[in-house]
Amino acid sequence: xAMAWPTDFPGxxxxxxxxxxxxxxxxxxxxxxxxxxxxxxxPAYEVFDAVSRGTVDIGHSxxxxxxxxxxxxxxxxxxxxxxxxHEVNAWLYHGGGLELWQETYQPHNIVPFPAGxxxxxxxxxxxxxxxxxxxxxxxxxxxxxxxGEVFRRIGGSPANLPGGELFTALQTxxxxxxxxxxxxxxLAFGLHRAARFYYYPGWQxxxxxxxxxxxxxxxxxxxxxxxxxxxxxxxxxxxxxxxxYMARNPAALKRLIEEHNIQVRPFPEPVLExxxxxxxxxxxxxxxxxxxxxxxHRSYREFQQLLAPYxxxxxxxxxxVRKSLSA
Amino acid sequence: xAMAWPTDFPGxxxxxxxxxxxxxxxxxxxxxxxxxxxxxxxPAYEVFDAVSRGTVDIGHSxxxxxxxxxxxxxxxxxxxxxxxxHEVNAWLYHGGGLELWQETYQPHNIVPFPAGxxxxxxxxxxxxxxxxxxxxxxxxxxxxxxxGEVFRRIGGSPANLPGGELFTALQTxxxxxxxxxxxxxxLAFGLHRAARFYYYPGWQxxxxxxxxxxxxxxxxxxxxxxxxxxxxxxxxxxxxxxxxYMARNPAALKRLIEEHNIQVRPFPEPVLExxxxxxxxxxxxxxxxxxxxxxxHRSYREFQQLLAPYxxxxxxxxxxVRKSLSA
Numbered sequence: 001x002a003m004a005w006p007t008d009f010p011g012x013x014x015x016x017x018x019x020x021x022x023x024x025x026x027x028x029x030x031x032x033x034x035x036x037x038x039x040x041x042x043p044a045y046e047v048f049d050a051v052s053r054g055t056v057d058i059g060h061s062x063x064x065x066x067x068x069x070x071x072x073x074x075x076x077x078x079x080x081x082x083x084x085x086h087e088v089n090a091w092l093y094h095g096g097g098l099e100l101w102q103e104t105y106q107p108h109n110i111v112p113f114p115a116g117x118x119x120x121x122x123x124x125x126x127x128x129x130x131x132x133x134x135x136x137x138x139x140x141x142x143x144x145x146x147x148g149e150v151f152r153r154i155g156g157s158p159a160n161l162p163g164g165e166l167f168t169a170l171q172t173x174x175x176x177x178x179x180x181x182x183x184x185x186x187l188a189f190g191l192h193r194a195a196r197f198y199y200y201p202g203w204q205x206x207x208x209x210x211x212x213x214x215x216x217x218x219x220x221x222x223x224x225x226x227x228x229x230x231x232x233x234x235x236x237x238x239x240x241x242x243x244x245y246m247a248r249n250p251a252a253l254k255r256l257i258e259e260h261n262i263q264v265r266p267f268p269e270p271v272l273e274x275x276x277x278x279x280x281x282x283x284x285x286x287x288x289x290x291x292x293x294x295x296x297h298r299s300y301r302e303f304q305q306l307l308a309p310y311x312x313x314x315x316x317x318x319x320x321v322r323k324s325l326s327a
Numbered sequence: 328x329a330m331a332w333p334t335d336f337p338g339x340x341x342x343x344x345x346x347x348x349x350x351x352x353x354x355x356x357x358x359x360x361x362x363x364x365x366x367x368x369x370p371a372y373e374v375f376d377a378v379s380r381g382t383v384d385i386g387h388s389x390x391x392x393x394x395x396x397x398x399x400x401x402x403x404x405x406x407x408x409x410x411x412x413h414e415v416n417a418w419l420y421h422g423g424g425l426e427l428w429q430e431t432y433q434p435h436n437i438v439p440f441p442a443g444x445x446x447x448x449x450x451x452x453x454x455x456x457x458x459x460x461x462x463x464x465x466x467x468x469x470x471x472x473x474x475g476e477v478f479r480r481i482g483g484s485p486a487n488l489p490g491g492e493l494f495t496a497l498q499t500x501x502x503x504x505x506x507x508x509x510x511x512x513x514l515a516f517g518l519h520r521a522a523r524f525y526y527y528p529g530w531q532x533x534x535x536x537x538x539x540x541x542x543x544x545x546x547x548x549x550x551x552x553x554x555x556x557x558x559x560x561x562x563x564x565x566x567x568x569x570x571x572y573m574a575r576n577p578a579a580l581k582r583l584i585e586e587h588n589i590q591v592r593p594f595p596e597p598v599l600e601x602x603x604x605x606x607x608x609x610x611x612x613x614x615x616x617x618x619x620x621x622x623x624h625r626s627y628r629e630f631q632q633l634l635a636p637y638x639x640x641x642x643x644x645x646x647x648v649r650k651s652l653s654a
Contacts, residue, residue, distance in 0.1 A: 026353060026559055028552035081649060084642065086413075086446070086573055093567060094574035119413070120645045182641070201645040225355035229556070232353055232563050239566040240420060246413055247421035247630075250637035264640060276652045303574075310577035312650070313591060314509070315411065318447045318528040319643045322408060325603045326635075 002051070004044040004061035005163060007037040010188050010248070011181070012210065015116050015241035016060035019212065022233040027226055033058065044162050051213040052108045059213035060115060063101075064145030070108065071289050075296045076101045078121075078205035080150050080279040083304050085119050085207035085242060086315060091303045092209070093235075100296050109216045113234035116210030116241035119249075121202030123267055124179030125170070125186060125195040130267065133274050141177040142166055146282055147204025153278035154271075163189065170194040179204060183252035184245060192260045199267050203275055210241065329378070331371040331388035332490060334364040337515050337575070338508070339537065342443050342568035343387035346539065349560040354553055360385065371489050378540040379435045386540035387442060390428075391472030397435065398616050402623045403428045405448075405532035407477050407606035410631050412446050412534035412569060413642060418630045419536070420562075427623050436543045440561035443537035443568035446576075448529030450594055451506030452497065452513060452522040457594065460601050468504040469493055473609055474531025480605035481598075490516065497521040506531060510579035511572055519587045526594050530602055537568065 001020055005012045020033035036056075038044035047059040048066050064077030076097070083091060091097040092114050105112045124141065137155035148158035161169055169175045171194040178195070179202065180186050192198075212234045222230065256262040267275075287297035328347055332339045347360035363383075365371035374386040375393050391404030403424070410418060418424040419441050432439045451468065464482035475485030488496055496502045498521040505522070506529065507513050519525075539561045549557065583589040594602075614624035 022555065022559060025555035026552060028550075081652070084645060086569075089566065090570045090573035093570040120641050122641075183637070200640040201648055202641075203645070203648070206645050206649075223355075225353060228349065228352035229559075232349060232556075232559050235563040235566060236559050239416065239562060242413075243417045243420040246417035246634070249641070250633045253637050253640075254633070266640075266644065272648055272652060306577045306581070307573070308653075310510070310580050311646070313527040313580075313593075314447050314449075314529075314576070316643075316646045316650070317593065318411060318530070318533050319638070319646070321528055321530070321599055322533075323639070323643070325408070325599060 001033050001035050001058045001060060002041050002047050002056045003035065003037055003059070004047050004065060005038050007035055009163070010184055011118065011241060011245055012116065012185070013037065015210075015237055015244060018240065019060065019115060019233055019237040022236060023230055026229045026233065031226060031230070038162065038164075048108070048110070048213065051110050051215050054215045054217060057215050057218040061211055061213065062208065063112075063211050067145055070104070071286060072104045072293045072296060074146050074286060075293070075300060076104070076112070076209060076211070077145060078147070078208040079283065079300070080147050080204050081276055082206055082300070083307075085117050087304060087307050087311070088207045088209060089114070089117070089238070090307070091300065095303045096299055097303075100299060104292060104296070105213070106216075111214045111216055111219045113212045113214070113231060114209050115212035115234040115237045117238060118181050118205070118208045118245050119242055121179065121205040121208060122182045122186065123199035123202050123204070124177050125191045126177040126197040126199060127170070127195045128176065129197055129265070130199060130271060132268060133271055136271065139177060140175045141179070142169065142175055143179050143204060146286065147179070149282050150204065150275055150278045153281065154274045167191060167194060181208075182245065182249050183256055184248040187252040187256055192256055192262050196263055198256065198262050198264045200264065201266075203267070203272065203279070212237070328360050328362050328385040328387060329368050329374050329383045330362065330364055330386070331374050331392060332365050334362055336490070337511055338445065338568060338572055339443065339512075340364065342537075342564055342571060345567065346387065346442060346560055346564040349563060350557055353556045353560065358553060358557070365489065365491075375435070375437070375540065378437050378542050381436075381542045381544060384542050384545040388538055388540065389535065390439075390538050394472055397431070398613060399431045399620045399623060401473050401613060402620070402627060403431070403439070403536060403538070404472060405474070405535040406610065406627070407474050407531050408603055409533055409627070410634075412444050414631060414634050414638070415534045415536060416441070416444070416565070417634070418627065422630045423626055424630075427626060431619060431623070432540070433543075438541045438543055438546045440539045440541070440558060441536050442539035442561040442564045444565060445508050445532070445535045445572050446569055448506065448532040448535060449509045449513065450526035450529050450531075451504050452518045453504040453524040453526060454497070454522045455503065456524055456592070457526060457598060459595060460598055463598065466504060467502045468506070469496065469502055470506050470531060472531075473606075473613065474506070476609050477531065477602055477605045480608065481601045494518060494521060508535075509572065509576050510583055511575040514579040514583055519583055519589050523590055525583065525589050525591045527591065530594070530599065530606070539564070
């Protein structure tokens with residue numbers, strides 16, 4: 001298994017390592033998986049190709065990394081102002097999303113499964129305060145995928161750097177801001193030692209799905225019981241990694257605020273409005289990219305629209321009521 | 328496997344049936360499970376005892392059903408005004424919750440695992456409008472567990488009836504209101520044909536966890552690979568059932584409103600305030616019930632309190648921003 005992150009990286013790396021352990025344990029050792037971190041076997045951004053060619057049997061990565069070779073993959077990584085993690089998992093497992101994902105990767109000889117989620121991310125660490133849209137003009141920020149393109153449309157200068165380079169780039173001033181993941185990961189990278197302002201919400205990745213990529217021939221060679229085991233292991237990992245983030249982010253946030261004096265701020269409304277408008281354009285352009293992309297977009301949008309009135313009276317209403325009562 | 332619901336019951340029954348199928352598929356048939364609905368082998372409310380005695384090897388049920396024999400079980404079913412499903416899963420899998428659950432059931436010869444969640448439920452179907460706290464006085468409502476006790480404290484008259492009896496009881500006027508699950512299940516039971524007002528949010532069950540109960544000797548007899556398979560199957564089921572509810576509730580809600588002219592209403596604020604206050608009392612009394620109960624309560628409360636500031640700037644902030652931007 002080749003990963004797009006270091007093996008000991010909290011959440012992404014540790015979660016993927018547990019995926020491998022689960023498959024071994026459930027198969028009684030009939031499948032053994034050697035886990036390689038980013039760069040150990042192949043670089044982070046070549047995991048897709050390595051699985052496609054069969055250099056490795058399995059990969060763990062994020063779909064938006066394949067943007068340049070496979071634009072449609074972006075629907076399955078993170079969509080700016082798109083579905084939350086409850087919604088996107090329901091779409092993937094019970095709304096036709098996973099079937100579309102597998103159709104998208106099929107010509108590349110890869111069988112994908114959702115295998116982890118960070119939940120909504122943070123908006124990022126910024127060296128300077130953001131008070132208006134003007135403060136985004138010319139800002140150099142590490143922000144990949146569709147989010148990066150949206151950021152570019154409102155005047156920013158997006159960059160995509162692998163995780164390992166973020167701290168130095170931010171500290172030296174090569175970039176002004178970084179959106180990486182959330183408190184659990186950002187604290188581990190020490191981003192707070194290079195920037196003081198921590199913005200929310202993570203409009204760019206409201207539910208970042210991670211993926212297990214399986215080489216199609218390796219998959220076809222498995223008997224039915226091992227197929228069931230591998231699939232189940234990805235599903236367990238999908239839930240477990242989210243739970244790890246939910247359980248570890250709060251304490252990391254507390255430390256960032258109390259020990260490191262980080263200023264946590266909401267993005268100003270006019271900034272969010274401009275980002276939202278630009279996101280609509282970017283998403284519409286992606287949908288127009290191909291017949292398949294249009295089909296995925298319709299499925300995604302219709303599901304999100306169907307869910308909206310229900311979320312409003314269920315999870316969202318409960319969160320609101322509980323907050324107002326405990327105030 | 329004995330279930331506390333009919334085998335074909337949407338979500339609860341169909342989800343539990345898939346749990347059995349997953350174990351069979353992953354084990355290559357080394358474990359075969361015969362699935363019995365409520366009343367087929369043992370009545371719904373005797374599943375716990377049947378697993379405890381070893382009459383069946385596995386059960387699928389909800390922890391709050393065991394309230395009278397094991398008050399501590401209630402922490403693992405649903406806690407009024409307690410944690411949401413994101414929060415409770417993080418507590419169970421990464422916050423020590425599952426270990427406490429297993430400690431609680433251990434003297435009863437049962438190994439429990441979370442195995443499904445409905446997400447936040449609806450507040451219930453009511454024959455008449457609720458405009459003030461007065462309208463709750465003397466109201467006869469099907470509402471089990473801690474929620475029922477809270478309802479009693481504010482003047483209501485709670486009843487616990489198995490699912491199969493709800494429609495008739497509501498239609499004949501034996502009861503005035505029913506909280507069962509949410510749109511997907513409530514529509515299937517036809518509750519809308521007996522009552523017109525549908526209230527939210529489901530303060531009584533903000534995240535109802537379902538459980539797989541495994542007889543301790545049956546569990547101990549499994550080799551490690553089958554233990555790993557059974558555990559993973561419960562974890563997959565835990566996520567999958569939630570996704571099924573998230574995917575099916577919205578369309579059911581739409582039908583209730585558009586085809587059946589159901590009136591969807593928020594509970595009035597003074598009613599929620601009174602319920603919240605009564606819930607604090609009921610929860611404190613449960614915590615004082617035993618040393619173990621106090622320990623579970625501290626773990627539950629500390630986890631919820633740690634998560635609150637993070638949820639506010641993450642999932643909840645995103646839901647709020649997205650709603651205001653799309654308005």
